[in-house]
Amino acid sequence: MKIDIKTENGAAIARLSGEIDHHNARELRMQLDKYIIAVQPREFAIDFKNITFMDSSGIGLIMGRSKLMHECGGILEVRNPQPYIKRVLKLAGIERIVKIT
Amino acid sequence: MEVINEIKFTMPSLSVNESTARAVVSSFLIQADPTVEELSDIRTAVSEAVTNSVVHAYRNTKGTIELTVRLLREREIYIRIKDRGCGITDIEKAMEPLFTTAPEEERSGLGFSVMQSFMDKLKVKSTPGKGTTVTMRKRLSAHGD
Numbered sequence: 001m002k003i004d005i006k007t008e009n010g011a012a013i014a015r016l017s018g019e020i021d022h023h024n025a026r027e028l029r030m031q032l033d034k035y036i037i038a039v040q041p042r043e044f045a046i047d048f049k050n051i052t053f054m055d056s057s058g059i060g061l062i063m064g065r066s067k068l069m070h071e072c073g074g075i076l077e078v079r080n081p082q083p084y085i086k087r088v089l090k091l092a093g094i095e096r097i098v099k100i101t
Numbered sequence: 102m103e104v105i106n107e108i109k110f111t112m113p114s115l116s117v118n119e120s121t122a123r124a125v126v127s128s129f130l131i132q133a134d135p136t137v138e139e140l141s142d143i144r145t146a147v148s149e150a151v152t153n154s155v156v157h158a159y160r161n162t163k164g165t166i167e168l169t170v171r172l173l174r175e176r177e178i179y180i181r182i183k184d185r186g187c188g189i190t191d192i193e194k195a196m197e198p199l200f201t202t203a204p205e206e207e208r209s210g211l212g213f214s215v216m217q218s219f220m221d222k223l224k225v226k227s228t229p230g231k232g233t234t235v236t237m238r239k240r241l242s243a244h245g246d
Contacts, residue, residue: 023116055148060207
């Protein structure tokens, strides 16, 4: 699991690569929260382009970061999920609370 | 149930073995030549079941998780995940979407929903204090024939 967070044009973007399951979600959660709390970006995108596997642990991860961003006065966006990951997102109805592009 | 091939794999309830279980299932299923989507569905369902054993069955303890994968006639896949953990008191409640007993770990409560959606059949048997057995089946398309 790799994570690369950068600020581009005033918005923060976290590019993830690897697999998201319960085992590695905790470390990912800690890194993302540390950045969000320190920087408090108004817009924060998580790029799933290079995520090769995600189970419902990823849903918890997205919902938790969405809540934190909301508490910090910002919004979360999910970018580039693979078709298979879109199915997991759809099952959870995540598009109702997070913008997916 | 006519079994063409079968593997049994036992692992300690370490979270790192969630990906081990997925890898074992993927390797075994190569012989059946599933589609990318079918393999993703099965890997995800297995990941959810093993995670349930790690997070819920053996919470604060360690135990053993048994994974059985069978290739049956007519391209049907049978998967059993068995633990000897704390068991589930109310299976119906546990299978409700969004129900979780581990919100502090950001569990979404969608594990059983994913298993139900991604597999054709799901059965859960559990005895409080003795453990839980999840069995799932999925028939693969004729893609590999």
